Amino acid sequence: MRNDQYTPRPAQGRLGILLPGLGAVSTTFIAGVELARRGLARPIGSVTQYGTIRLGKRTDKRSPRIKDFVPLAELNDLVFGAWDPFPQDAYESALNAGVLDRFVHIEPIADFLKTVKPMPAAFDQRYVKKLEGINVKPGRKRAWADALREDIRRFKAENGCDRLVMVWCGSTEVYIKAGPAHASLEAFEAAIDADDDAIAPSMLYAYAAIMEGVPYANGAPNLSADIPALTALAQERGVPVAGKDFKTGQTLMKTIIAPGLKARMLGLEGWFSTNILGNRDGEVLDDPESFKTKEESKLSVLEHILQPEMYPDLYKNFYHKVRINYYPPRGDAKEGWDAIDIRGWLDYPMQIKVDFLCRDSILAAPIVLDLALFLDLASRSGLGGIQEWLSFFLKSPMHAPEVYPEHDLFIQQMKLKNTLRWLMGEEQITHLGLEYYLAEAEAAAGI
Ligand SMILES: NC(=O)c1ccc[n+]([C@@H]2O[C@H](COP(=O)([O-])OP(=O)(O)OC[C@H]3O[C@@H](n4cnc5c(N)ncnc54)[C@H](O)[C@@H]3O)[C@@H](O)[C@H]2O)c1
Numbered sequence: 143m144r145n146d147q148y149t150p151r152p153a154q155g156r157l158g159i160l161l162p163g164l165g166a167v168s169t170t171f172i173a174g175v176e177l178a179r180r181g182l183a184r185p186i187g188s189v190t191q192y193g194t195i196r197l198g199k200r201t202d203k204r205s206p207r208i209k210d211f212v213p214l215a216e217l218n219d220l221v222f223g224a225w226d227p228f229p230q231d232a233y234e235s236a237l238n239a240g241v242l243d244r245f246v247h248i249e250p251i252a253d254f255l256k257t258v259k260p261m262p263a264a265f266d267q268r269y270v271k272k273l274e275g276i277n278v279k280p281g282r283k284r285a286w287a288d289a290l291r292e293d294i295r296r297f298k299a300e301n302g303c304d305r306l307v308m309v310w311c312g313s314t315e316v317y318i319k320a321g322p323a324h325a326s327l328e329a330f331e332a333a334i335d336a337d338d339d340a341i342a343p344s345m346l347y348a349y350a351a352i353m354e355g356v357p358y359a360n361g362a363p364n365l366s367a368d369i370p371a372l373t374a375l376a377q378e379r380g381v382p383v384a385g386k387d388f389k390t391g392q393t394l395m396k397t398i399i400a401p402g403l404k405a406r407m408l409g410l411e412g413w414f415s416t417n418i419l420g421n422r423d424g425e426v427l428d429d430p431e432s433f434k435t436k437e438e439s440k441l442s443v444l445e446h447i448l449q450p451e452m453y454p455d456l457y458k459n460f461y462h463k464v465r466i467n468y469y470p471p472r473g474d475a476k477e478g479w480d481a482i483d484i485r486g487w488l489d490y491p492m493q494i495k496v497d498f499l500c501r502d503s504i505l506a507a508p509i510v511l512d513l514a515l516f517l518d519l520a521s522r523s524g525l526g527g528i529q530e531w532l533s534f535f536l537k538s539p540m541h542a543p544e545v546y547p548e549h550d551l552f553i554q555q556m557k558l559k560n561t562l563r564w565l566m567g568e569e570q571i572t573h574l575g576l577e578y579y580l581a582e583a584e585a586a587a588g589i
Pocket residue numbers: 162163164165166167168225226227228239263264265266270273310311312313314315343344361362363387388389390391421422423426501502503505506
């Protein structure tokens with residue numbers, strides 16, 4: 143398929159990254175970008191900063207860096223804004239989060255971090271039970287939506303930004319099922335006016351962003367933009383959206399291991415996943431209603447990768463359990479255990495144990511950067527609505543209603559790279575590779 147219509151415009155001027163939620167992930171992300179800009183640390187884990195992309199045949203030896211291939215915003219052109227119900231600036235919040243080493247990675251850039259001060263949040267404790275905010279907007283939902291739109295415009299003007307993107311790094315909200323209030327824009331707007339409980343604050347940020355033409359990504363599992371009213375609005379206005387839930391830690395491991403087991407047709411009997419973590423996110427997820435939102439997001443991954451309906455002999459009725467336990471001593475340094483019971487030749491049982499001593503925000507920060515830069519690219523390319531090619535970064539990828547979500551990390555990666563090739567008018571890579579052999583065979587046979 144050729145692309146004549148969606149060639150990206152160059153990335154000129156400043157790109158503002160707006161972050162609802164100035165907690166562990168956001169501050170680790172902001173600090174990381176600033177440290178990288180000053181040459182004090184490396185942005186490892188970022189596909190936009192380190193990834194390469196093969197073009198043409200293997201014999202062509204063309205594999206530029208992704209950032210030299212597609213026009214992406216430079217780190218030096220990024221500016222940051224945030225909202226949070228807690229008034230602490232990025233410096234204090236980074237100290238509280240306890241992710242980064244104070245003397246190595248926070249104090250040297252304290253002057254910069256202190257300039258990122260959260261705007262008052264559109265916040266209601268009924269959606270995040272464990273938090274009590276004081277830096278909050280007055281009024282109710284319609285007033286909050288209007289105020290968020292005003293914040294967006296003011297931020298853009300005050301910071302001389304050419305473009306903006308928004309990435310939700312706020313807490314996981316309580317579980318809400320998509321219903322009539324989310325079915326159409328009319329119903330959604332009426333529900334805002336009626337202050338309906340079905341409208342969570344994260345939906346108001348998404349709505350404000352789309353109305354202002356700002357691409358939006360959701361790093362948490364709550365619905366936010368993933369409702370028909372907002373995906374249709376994004377499509378109609380040509381605003382790219384992506385979500386949900388950053389793919390880090392245990393789910394990242396799951397989407398690496400499960401496709402491998404399936405590729406080799408090894409059976410699965412059970413997969414037990416448990417986590418201990420002690421950061422604020424862990425505390426929020428200690429509330430059963432917020433955990434339910436997260437659990438839904440984590441559970442569906444294996445079903446979609448393993449396709450039990452196609453391989454009933456191997457994957458029907460496998461037992462899958464996910465637990466998250468709040469355990470303060472660990473802070474942000476999470477421990478995720480997986481006990482995986484598999485079956486091989488003649489049904490012989492085998493076990494795999496994974497003990498991932500990971501750092502949640504260290505894994506999430508590069509995803510914030512990559513989603514922001516790729517969404518900005520999508521916007522400059524004229525792509526609107528759901529950006530399924532960004533599923534690579536997400537645990538519960540948003541997708542068109544007629545298809546199932548693609549969870550396999552390696553298919554997601556191919557989709558991402560082929561989308562970049564398509565945008566730049568390069569050939570898709572199928573990995574067929576027969577031409578290297580058939581040409582010789584044909585020549586030998588005198589064809
Ligand atoms: N770190 C990871 O690996 C990872 C992976 C996937 C998803 N996530 C999600 O990313 C989000 C952020 O994680 P974190 O570790 O930074 O959590 P955190 O608790 O440190 O930060 C979240 C911040 O959001 C703020 N907040 C809550 N409601 C808000 C609202 N309505 N408006 C603005 N701000 C609001 C909170 O006050 C808090 O400061 C969470 O939802 C988490 O589940 C994190």
